[in-house]
Amino acid sequence: MKSAKTYHALRASQFDIPLNNSLVIALVGGGGKTSTAFWLARQFKTQGHCVFVSTTTKMYLPENNQADNFINLESSINPLIPYQHLDLSEPSITFCYKDKIISNNKSDKIKVSGVTAELIDKLKNDSPFTVFIIESDGAKCLPIKAPDRHEPCIPITSDMVIGITGAEVIHTQATPERIHRWNTFSALTQCSTGDIIDHRVLGNLIEHQHGMFKHAPDQAIKIWLINKIDLTANYPNLTRLAHKVINKTTTLDAIWLAAMNSQTPIKDVLTRGKP
Template structure:
C-alpha cells in the first residue's frame, strides 16, 4: 500500500486535511453507523463545511438538535434537492429524507427512507454541500452483519467507506440471533454457530469480495470502525486482534477503535506500516 494513502487515512481521523472539491463518506455494517455519521458531521461542520447527511436505505429520523436543516422529499417528484431556501452561508448539517416508514416495533423513533446513490453522485459535483455522509447499509440494530445481494447501497463516488462493527460481539461465541444475515455471514467467514468471533472470522468478513466492503469503490479509503469498545470484555485483547487484522488484510487503510457515544470517541487509530 502506498504511504500517501495511509497518511490520508490517518489525517482523516484527525480532520486536519484540506478538502479539494467535495467528500463522500459511506457507512456500512452494524453497531453504531448513525452515531458515527452525526459525530463525523459535527467534526466537519466545526471545520467550516456544509454537511449533507442521508441514507440510501433506511434509518431513524434524527432528533431536531442533530441537524440544522431538514429536507423532506416526500412530495418531490423531480429528484432535485430544494436547498435554495436554506441558509448555507454558514457551516451547517442538513439531513435529507424521503418518506416516513410505519414501524412494527415498540420504539417511539420514526424510520425514514432516503435518497438514491445516483443522487449523491450528482450532488457531489453540483451542490453547495462540501461533505456528504451517507448511511448505506442496514443491520436491524445488530452489532455485525454480512451484506445481502442488494446491499450495501454505496455511491460510486464515495471517497471513504467506513465499515462499523460493535465491539461487544468480538471474542464472543457466534450466535445467529446476534448477527444480521447469519446464513450469508456464516458462508462468507467460514463461521459456525458457537465459534469464537476472532481475527480469522473478522478478517474473512473484511477481505471477502462479498463481505464488509462489497460495492466499495476501488479508490476509496477503507476504514474498519470498531465501536462500543467500552463493552469489550478485554480491551487489550481487542487491540491485539485489530493489529492482527490490519497486518493480514489487503483492503484496510485504517482501524478506528472507538466509543461513539463518548465525548472523545476515537480512542486509537491503527494504520498499515
C-alpha cells in the same frame, strides 16, 4: 492525491479537508452507523463545511438538535435540487430523507427512507455541500452483519467507506441471533454456530469480495471502525486482534477503535505496519 490527503486528515482527527473539495463517506456494517455519521458531521461542520447526511436505505429520523436543516424530498419542489430553499452561507448539517415509514413496533423513533446513490453522485459535483455522509447499509440494530445480494448501496463517487462492528460481539461465540444475515455471514467467514468471532472470522468478513466492503469503489479509503470498545471485556486483547487483522489483510487502510457515544470517541488508530 485527494484521497491520501483526506485519509491523513481524518486519521489525525483534524478534518481539514479543503472547502473547495467534495468528500463522500459511506457507512456500512452494524453497531453504530448513525452515531458515527453525526459525530463525523459535527467535526466537519466545526471546520467550516456544509454537511449533507442521508441514507440510501432506511434509518431513524434524527432528533431536531442533530441537524440544522431537514429536507423532505416528498415535499421538495425539485428533488434533484433539495437544498434550493436553504441558506447554506454558514457551516451546517442538513439531513435529507424521502418519507416516513409506518412501523408496527412500539418504539417512539420514526424510521425514514433515504435518497438514491445516484442523487449523491449528482450532488457531489453540483451543490453547495462539501461533505456527504451516507448510511449505506442496514443491520437491524445488531453489532455485525454480512451484506445481502442487494447490499450495501454505496455511491460510486464515495471517497471513503467505513465498515462498523460492535466490539461487544468480538471474542464471543457466534450465534445467529446476534448477527444480521447469519446464513450469508457463516458462508463468507467459514464460521459456524458456537465458533469464536476472532481475527480469522473478522479478517474473512473484511477481505471477502462479498463481505464488509462489497461494492466499495476500488479507489476509496477503507476503514474498519470497532465501536463500543467500552463494552469489551478485555481491551488489550481487542487491540491485539486489530493488529492481527490490519497486518494480515490487504483491504484496510486503517482501523479505528472507538466509543462513538463518548466525548472523545476515537481512542486509537491503527495503520498497516504500526507497532
